[in-house]
Structure formats: C-alpha cells, structure tokens
Amino acid sequence: xxxxxxxxxxxxxxxxxxxxxxLVRLLKKAGARVQVIMTKSACEFIKPLxxxxxxxNPVITDMFExxxxxxxxxxxxxxxxxxxxxxxxxxxxxxxxxAGIADDMLxxxxxxxxxxxxxxxxxxxxxxENAITQRNIKCLRKNGIEVLEPGEGDLACGYSGKxxxxxxxxxVAHIKIILGKNSDFKYKKILITAGPTREPIDPVRFITNHxxxxxxxxxAEKAIQRGANTILISGPTNLKPPLxxxxxxxxxxxxxxxxxxxxxxxxxxxxxxxxxVADFSVKHQETEKIKKQGFNMNIELKKNPDILQELGNRxxxxxxxxxxxxxxRVVSNAQDKLKRKNLDFIVVNDLAxxxxxxxxDTNIVKILHKDGWVEELPKMLKVDLANEILDRVYSYLPQNxxx
Ligand code: CTP
Numbered sequence: 001x002x003x004x005x006x007x008x009x010x011x012x013x014x015x016x017x018x019x020x021x022x023l024v025r026l027l028k029k030a031g032a033r034v035q036v037i038m039t040k041s042a043c044e045f046i047k048p049l050x051x052x053x054x055x056x057n058p059v060i061t062d063m064f065e066x067x068x069x070x071x072x073x074x075x076x077x078x079x080x081x082x083x084x085x086x087x088x089x090x091x092x093x094x095x096x097x098x099a100g101i102a103d104d105m106l107x108x109x110x111x112x113x114x115x116x117x118x119x120x121x122x123x124x125x126x127x128x129e130n131a132i133t134q135r136n137i138k139c140l141r142k143n144g145i146e147v148l149e150p151g152e153g154d155l156a157c158g159y160s161g162k163x164x165x166x167x168x169x170x171x172v173a174h175i176k177i178i179l180g181k182n183s184d185f186k187y188k189k190i191l192i193t194a195g196p197t198r199e200p201i202d203p204v205r206f207i208t209n210h211x212x213x214x215x216x217x218x219x220a221e222k223a224i225q226r227g228a229n230t231i232l233i234s235g236p237t238n239l240k241p242p243l244x245x246x247x248x249x250x251x252x253x254x255x256x257x258x259x260x261x262x263x264x265x266x267x268x269x270x271x272x273x274x275x276x277v278a279d280f281s282v283k284h285q286e287t288e289k290i291k292k293q294g295f296n297m298n299i300e301l302k303k304n305p306d307i308l309q310e311l312g313n314r315x316x317x318x319x320x321x322x323x324x325x326x327x328x329r330v331v332s333n334a335q336d337k338l339k340r341k342n343l344d345f346i347v348v349n350d351l352a353x354x355x356x357x358x359x360x361d362t363n364i365v366k367i368l369h370k371d372g373w374v375e376e377l378p379k380m381l382k383v384d385l386a387n388e389i390l391d392r393v394y395s396y397l398p399q400n401x402x403x
Contacts, residue, residue, distance in 0.1 A: 001176045001183075001225045003031035005211055008115070009108045013041025013290075016088035016122035016165040017158040021046065023087060024054045026172050035060070035077055039093070061104050061226065074105050078112035083178050086110070088122035088149035088165055089147075097145065098136035114165045116178050117126060120147045120171060125161030134295065148174065170243060176225045177244040184394055185228035191268040192220045193275035193307070195235035197254045203288035203297060210358040211276035213237030215323070218386040220245065228270075233260045235275060240387050254278050254304035261307050265318065270393050272321045273308045274347075276358075280304060312342030319396040321389070322346045325357065334368050344396045345369045347389060355379045367392065 007027050011020050027034050035053040037060040048059040060073050086093060086106075093106070097119070102108040110117060119140060127133060128150060137147050148171065151164035194216020199207040213234060220232045221242040229246040235257065241248045247264075251257045254277045265271055280301040308322050322343045324334045327350075334348040348366045349356045356364040356379075363385050367375040377388060394400060
C-alpha cells in the first residue's frame with residue numbers, strides 16, 4: 001500500500017519529535033519514499049542529520065539554505081507528496097495552519113500542497129484543551145485537513161491527560177487508509193464476519209471454538225486500505241478492530257451474527273464469511289448457574305442457522321466467499337460446501353498442516369473456485385493472504401468479470 005508512495009513529514013518543535021524518527025523508519029520499512037521538513041524549533045530537539053540518515057533523503061530546514069534552492073525544494077515537495085504528515089504538530093503550527101500563515105519552509109509547503117494533510121498533535125494537555133487550540137483544530141478539519149486524536153497518559157511536561165503522540169502503528173495504518181482511498185475497492189461495500197461465536201449454556205458457561213479472528217481482522221484491515229467501506233461483524237476476540245471501519249458490530253451468538261448479517265448484506269458488493277460460527281447452541285439455556293449436584297449431565301443442543309447457506313440462497317449481485325476448516329477429505333468437503341452454499345470461491349484450511357488454522361499468524365490454504373479451479377497457496381502471513389484473497393475477489397466484481 002505504501003510502496004513507492006511519497007510521504008512528506010513535517011516535524012515541529014515538540015519533545016515528541018524523537019518519536020517521528022521511528023515513524024519515518026516504519027514508513028520506509030513499508031516501502032514509502034519519505035522526505036522530512038523541519039521547523040527551526042524542531043532542529044533544537046533533533047539534528048536534521050538524524051532524519052536524513054533514516055529517510056535516506058536530504059532534510060529541508062530553514063537553516064543555511066540559499067533562498068533559490070529552498071524555494072525549489074519546497075515547491076517540489078508540495079507537488080510530489082501523496083500524503084503530508086505533520087508529526088508531531090505543536091499548538092503553534094496548528095494555529096499557523098488554521099490562520100494560513102506561511103512564514104517558514106514547512107508552513108509555506110503546507111499551503112502549497114494538494115496532498116491530504118494529516119496532523120498529529122503532541123503537546124501539553126492544557127495547551128491541547130485550550131479553547132483556541134480546539135477552535136484551530138476544528139478549523140483545520142473543516143478545511144479538509146485531518147487531525148488525529150492524541151493519546152492519553154503521562155506527558156513529558158509532567159502533566160497527565162490528552163496530548164500524547166498516538167501509537168506509531170496507528171499513524172501508519174491511518175496513512176495506509178488514506179492512500180487506499182484511491183485504490184481498487186473504492187466505493188465498494190464489503191461485509192466481513194470474523195471470530196468465533198459464543199453460545200451460552202448458563203450465565204457463566206458457553207460453547208465456542210478456537211477461532212482467534214485474526215484472518216477476518218486481517219481481511220478487514222486490507223479491505224479498508226484498499227478503499228472499501230468495510231463492515232466487520234465479529235464474535236468475541238482479543239483483537240483491536242482496525243482503524244477506518246465503516247461499521248464495527250460486535251456480536252456473541254450465531255443468532256446475533258445472523259441478524260446483523262441479514263441487516264447489512266443486501267447492498268454489499270462483497271461478503272466474506274471468515275467467522276467460525278458455532279453450528280449448535282443450547283436448546284434450553286439456564287438463567288441460573290447450573291449446579292453440579294442434581295445435574296443430569298446432558299445438554300440438549302439445537303442447530304444454529306447456517307448464515308452462509310442463507311446468503312447463498314438469497315445471493316444477487318454480491319460476490320460471496322466462504323471459509324472452511326477441514327481435517328479430512330479437505331478438497332471434496334470444501335467443494336461440496338462451495339456448491340451447496342452457492343459461493344464464488346471458498347478458502348480452505350487443512351487443519352492437519354503445521355502453520356495452518358486458527359490461532360497463528362500464518363495460514364496455508366487452498367482456494368476452490370466455482371468453475372472448478374483449485375489453487376494451492378504457500379504458507380504465508382494472514383495479512384498477506386488477506387490481500388491474495390482480495391485480489392481474487394476483485395476479479396469477481398461484476399465490472400471485472402471476463403465476458
Ligand atoms: N457458516 C455459517 N453459519 C453456520 C456455519 C458455518 O455462516 N452456522 C459459514 C462459515 O462462516 C464458513 C462456512 O460456513 O464460511 C463453512 O463453515 P464450516 O463450519 O467449515 O462448515 P459447515 O457448513 O458448518 O459444515 P460442517 O460442519 O459439515 O463442516
């Protein structure tokens with residue numbers, strides 16, 4: 001997503017400037033080309049040479065530059081940038097940006113760029129909460145400039161509260177989302193289900209499975225990055241919903257997942273059912289905790305609705321993708337599900353293989369297409385597999401189908 005994209009990073013005079021060094025490293029690692037532009041006070045905290053080494057690009061500052069060369073450099077940077085980060089952003093730069101002041105290299109470049117600007121505030125909590133700063137932030141947002149929410153906690157100034165530089169991974173994820181907005185799933189609505197479902201027995205016990213939700217969350221993350229309006233319907237997991245979701249719907253039971261899916265499937269372009277839905281739930285759920293004394297040791301189960309089957313029955317324009325986890329007759333079982341549930345393709349885990357399945361970060365799958373084509377994919381990270389799956393989904397979208 002970030003590969004070969006040009007990210008301009010404006011660094012201003014906050015103690016959090018040192019965190020931008022790591023931020024630039026992460027952007028470079030993700031394949032971006034980065035050029036840093038520093039204000040005079042930023043140079044009091046960090047030497048430009050540090051950013052030059054990390055970004056592998058000359059750093060633009062106000063110091064020691066011949067006017068003609070910096071004039072050219074800043075206009076070029078304004079034009080080249082795919083996205084323009086101001087990180088960290090002090091109350092001062094936010095005020096200047098809101099007022100349209102251009103009295104140094106950074107503010108002049110910001111006024112000249114057409115790239116999306118993302119401002120990452122980092123300052124003392126009182127400065128952040130000051131009504132004037134808040135008014136300026138509102139003004140930036142009104143003018144299409146993004147301002148990320150700062151984190152909360154201990155601040156370098158000794159105070160505690162809102163004003164911390166946000167988590168670096170969140171900033172990088174946000175940039176990926178912005179860049180993804182121009183890409184292949186723009187204007188598409190993707191519905192993804194993830195995680196296990198949890199079927200209560202009594203107020204303290206439940207039936208569930210080993211699904212971690214990692215595959216579904218990776219799919220949601222990548223779908224967002226590729227520009228899709230993404231709805232994630234998820235059973236209980238330990239994962240943080242990815243930034244940039246159109247909607248996040250947490251559910252517990254298969255019945256609740258069924259309802260949520262049925263509410264949202266109609267205008268979806270793509271539905272990916274990566275959730276491990278419990279096939280059974282308890283017929284007579286106890287309202288009080290079951291005591292071992294006197295319990296007859298039998299729990300009567302009933303079948304849950306098969307959500308994917310129902311979607312297959314109702315399917316119209318939607319590209320419909322299922323998952324299957326098998327331990328025997330892997331291909332033939334999955335082929336049967338593919339046909340029975342009217343899917344475009346099904347992604348099959350062979351649970352017997354090392355590196356495949358629920359909890360890990362990798363997966364080994366086969367993809368069975370409705371025309372009989374069987375693809376065997378090598379072991380790969382779930383985040384990479386998510387992109388592979390979305391590449392295939394893309395080719396099934398109505399406008400991309402071969403005639
Ligand atoms: N699925 C679903 N609703 C269910 C059960 C499964 O939507 N009640 C979906 C899963 O999200 C997955 C696919 O169906 O995409 C296959 O799930 P799996 O449990 O492997 O298959 P089942 O149809 O339950 O068949 P079996 O239990 O015979 O393996």
